[in-house]
Amino acid sequence: MPAVFDMSLIQCGARLRRTPFFEATQRYGAKAYTVYNHMLFPIRFADLEEEYWHLINHVTLWDVSVERQVEITGPDAFRFTNMLTPRDLTKCAVGQGKYVVITAEDGGIINDPVLLRLGENHFWLALADSDVLLWARGAALRSGLTVEIREPDVSPVQIQGPQAKPVVQALLGDAVLKLGYYYFLETKLDGIPVVVTRTGWTGEVGYEIYLRDGSRGDELWERIMAAGKAHQIRPTGPSDIRRIEAGILNWGADMTLEDNPYEVGLERLVDEGKKDDYLGRDALRHIRAQGVARKLVGVEIDGARLDFNATKWPVAAAGRPVGRITSAIYSPRLKKNIGYAMVPVPNAAAGTKLSVSIPGAGERSATVVPMPFVDPTKEIPKA
Amino acid sequence: MPAVFDMSLIQCGARLRRTPFFEATQRYGAKAYTVYNHMLFPIRFADLEEEYWHLINHVTLWDVSVERQVEITGPDAFRFTNMLTPRDLTKCAVGQGKYVVITAEDGGIINDPVLLRLGENHFWLALADSDVLLWARGAALRSGLTVEIREPDVSPVQIQGPQAKPVVQALLGDAVLKLGYYYFLETKLDGIPVVVTRTGWTGEVGYEIYLRDGSRGDELWERIMAAGKAHQIRPTGPSDIRRIEAGILNWGADMTLEDNPYEVGLERLVDEGKKDDYLGRDALRHIRAQGVARKLVGVEIDGARLDFNATKWPVAAAGRPVGRITSAIYSPRLKKNIGYAMVPVPNAAAGTKLSVSIPGAGERSATVVPMPFVDPTKEIPKA
Numbered sequence: 001m002p003a004v005f006d007m008s009l010i011q012c013g014a015r016l017r018r019t020p021f022f023e024a025t026q027r028y029g030a031k032a033y034t035v036y037n038h039m040l041f042p043i044r045f046a047d048l049e050e051e052y053w054h055l056i057n058h059v060t061l062w063d064v065s066v067e068r069q070v071e072i073t074g075p076d077a078f079r080f081t082n083m084l085t086p087r088d089l090t091k092c093a094v095g096q097g098k099y100v101v102i103t104a105e106d107g108g109i110i111n112d113p114v115l116l117r118l119g120e121n122h123f124w125l126a127l128a129d130s131d132v133l134l135w136a137r138g139a140a141l142r143s144g145l146t147v148e149i150r151e152p153d154v155s156p157v158q159i160q161g162p163q164a165k166p167v168v169q170a171l172l173g174d175a176v177l178k179l180g181y182y183y184f185l186e187t188k189l190d191g192i193p194v195v196v197t198r199t200g201w202t203g204e205v206g207y208e209i210y211l212r213d214g215s216r217g218d219e220l221w222e223r224i225m226a227a228g229k230a231h232q233i234r235p236t237g238p239s240d241i242r243r244i245e246a247g248i249l250n251w252g253a254d255m256t257l258e259d260n261p262y263e264v265g266l267e268r269l270v271d272e273g274k275k276d277d278y279l280g281r282d283a284l285r286h287i288r289a290q291g292v293a294r295k296l297v298g299v300e301i302d303g304a305r306l307d308f309n310a311t312k313w314p315v316a317a318a319g320r321p322v323g324r325i326t327s328a329i330y331s332p333r334l335k336k337n338i339g340y341a342m343v344p345v346p347n348a349a350a351g352t353k354l355s356v357s358i359p360g361a362g363e364r365s366a367t368v369v370p371m372p373f374v375d376p377t378k379e380i381p382k383a
Numbered sequence: 384m385p386a387v388f389d390m391s392l393i394q395c396g397a398r399l400r401r402t403p404f405f406e407a408t409q410r411y412g413a414k415a416y417t418v419y420n421h422m423l424f425p426i427r428f429a430d431l432e433e434e435y436w437h438l439i440n441h442v443t444l445w446d447v448s449v450e451r452q453v454e455i456t457g458p459d460a461f462r463f464t465n466m467l468t469p470r471d472l473t474k475c476a477v478g479q480g481k482y483v484v485i486t487a488e489d490g491g492i493i494n495d496p497v498l499l500r501l502g503e504n505h506f507w508l509a510l511a512d513s514d515v516l517l518w519a520r521g522a523a524l525r526s527g528l529t530v531e532i533r534e535p536d537v538s539p540v541q542i543q544g545p546q547a548k549p550v551v552q553a554l555l556g557d558a559v560l561k562l563g564y565y566y567f568l569e570t571k572l573d574g575i576p577v578v579v580t581r582t583g584w585t586g587e588v589g590y591e592i593y594l595r596d597g598s599r600g601d602e603l604w605e606r607i608m609a610a611g612k613a614h615q616i617r618p619t620g621p622s623d624i625r626r627i628e629a630g631i632l633n634w635g636a637d638m639t640l641e642d643n644p645y646e647v648g649l650e651r652l653v654d655e656g657k658k659d660d661y662l663g664r665d666a667l668r669h670i671r672a673q674g675v676a677r678k679l680v681g682v683e684i685d686g687a688r689l690d691f692n693a694t695k696w697p698v699a700a701a702g703r704p705v706g707r708i709t710s711a712i713y714s715p716r717l718k719k720n721i722g723y724a725m726v727p728v729p730n731a732a733a734g735t736k737l738s739v740s741i742p743g744a745g746e747r748s749a750t751v752v753p754m755p756f757v758d759p760t761k762e763i764p765k766a
Contacts, residue, residue, distance in 0.1 A: 009393070010393055010415065012417050015512070034418065035418035038512065104520060105524060130421075131513055134513065135520070137487060142526070251398075
């Protein structure tokens with residue numbers, strides 16, 4: 001592998017943006033980049049399983065600047081933001097975050113950001129890969145609400161793994177250890193303005209540090225690496241193995257605009273008692289009353305180690321095509337191929353036998369299983 | 384170079400979609416892919432200058448399926464689509480296309496698609512890289528208009544170069560030769576449903592074939608390659624050299640949501656006599672009345688051959704920072720480095736001297752010049 005990734009394999013002019021940590025990721029030997037929210041996203045510095053073991057045994061640093069923010073401010077920012085999501089934001093205090101879905105008028109999932117409430121009328125949405133800025137600006141037209149909607153200069157990193165706590169403690173002091181899950185604090189780190197959240201995409205202990213000044217990315221990165229040195233911190237991509245073990249979904253693969261929250265198991269993000277109106281409310285009530293025709297379920301796929309699926313693999317039941325695998329990967333500690341399948345409700349019960357058609361690997365038998373694959377309350381050998 | 388591109392350098396799971404021509408592009412040795420509208424986009428099969436010479440001397444085939452369509456239908460489709468753009472669509476006949484900008488309420492450019500009018504109330508927008516589907520669905524809320532807005536199964540390829548005419552003639556017969564610039568016809572090619580347009584991203588003669596059945600991509604690709612064999616057709620990426628020579632802009636680099644049509648030289652796409660209201664109208668009238676503070680201008684950059692810019696290079700005038708180079712590339716037939724700079728109006732006059740700061744190549748002097756760089760009415764040596 002070359003020391004510096006050949007950007008010409010993916011980049012063509014200045015259309016794709018670089019993150020404030022781009023130079024650092026090059027210096028630390030990023031070996032692959034994808035594109036996410038029109039920005040280059042380092043997804044691998046070493047072998048995926050090596051990165052996975054490091055995450056579950058130590059601590060890892062990810063450049064997730066591609067989680068671009070939509071910032072909503074102005075006198076009606078609360079009312080407007082509460083209109084974008086089925087979650088009841090009257091239950092979200094200033095200083096608190098929520099995992100939310102942004103739904104279209106038909107109940108389809110536009111995005112599944114982490115929402116942070118920075119003030120009574122000040123919100124950030126840390127986005128998955130779709131232009132919610134355009135949706136929100138379109139939805140604000142003729143709404144009668146006074147809001148400003150823009151992309152601020154904010155770029156998160158994730159610090160994830162069992163040693164994440166001592167690393168953020170070394171960086172930011174003891175106050176950060178008191179943060180409850182999905183709470184945050186605004187602070188400075190050697191003068192660098194940041195927001196620190198107790199969130200992550202792993203099921204491990206983790207934090208995100210949202211950099212608020214893009215000119216100081218390199219400084220922040222090196223400050224984190226220095227604080228993590230004693231705990232063997234290393235830069236990695238996000239771990240799809242670990243997030244699938246935890247039952248976490250990836251927008252664009254496991255859920256799309258074509259899917260609603262009831263189909264993908266995110267009904268907990270629809271507050272059915274929510275008093276205020278929101279986009280998608282009528283559709284979601286109708287869907288709930290009717291019931292859904294298909295569901296995203298956990299599956300174990302038999303046989304030898306499979307590579308991470310690059311396409312949605314066809315799924316059959318009793319010889320007939322019924323659905324698709326949206327994500328599938330080999331878990332080295334479960335020693336199984338695990339993933340998700342979107343299948344009709346009659347094929348969604350635990351124990352259902354399925355058959356998966358895998359490009360280059362033929363047909364494999366599979367079984368519907370409960371999620372998550374790794375129960376956070378049970379000890380699993382880590383190495 | 385490997386025969387098959389290592390997709391793990393860019394892909395991570397099934398989030399990114401593949402085009403109907405993906406297998407064909409792999410088979411024909413695509414060497415680089417970028418991501419555009421959440422889809423893999425083959426950008427290079429050989430050396431960029433080799434592809435450029437082939438384009439200007441022969442004919443090339445590009446997989447531009449990433450130009451995803453937004454389809455607008457329903458009883459108010461004309462009224463709604465006419466509301467999305469400053470161009471006056473009363474002047475767009477059924478069977479005709481237009482190059483348009485989609486503008487936000489503040490006049491910023493959301494996208495610059497080719498619009499096709501397939502029926503009185505049936506439109507396609509062939510998009511640059513932003514989620515206009517979300518903008519349009521947001522803008523339709525509370526509009527009182529009855530429309531359906533969706534992404535249809537439509538995937539274009541471009542056939543570009545001086546030999547494009549005989550290739551499409553061999554494919555589709557003589558009727559296609561009568562197509563005027565930006566007109567189209569709906570037809571079938573060996574039973575494959577397509578729309579053929581006299582459009583392209585080159586300044587050369589060219590056509591686009593919009594495939595209307597994604598399951599038949601491989602068939603269409605091979606049919607085109609067979610028809611083009613006598614004319615030495617070959618698959619390439621889009622040529623940034625040729626499009627910059629022609630003064631064509633690339634959304635995301637040369638224009639963004641932060642720029643308005645008057646700043647980037649697209650005032651011809653704002654029909655000032657348009658009677659119907661549209662999003663951005665008040666803002667654009669105000670901008671026009673006030674005048675703009677900055678302009679995108681053509682520049683020639685002195686010195687040795689430069690590689691295509693991967694970031695927006697800082698530009699100074701009289702020792703003070705004034706703007707950015709948005710695109711810059713070496714033209715092998717002009718034997719010059721050419722590109723665009725966004726600069727304040729006082730620095731925008733032809734002949735203005737600028738200085739460009741280039742990562743790894745130091746400071747270079749540059750001069751503002753008229754566009755396009757290649758005048759279509761003048762003969763330029765092609766090899």
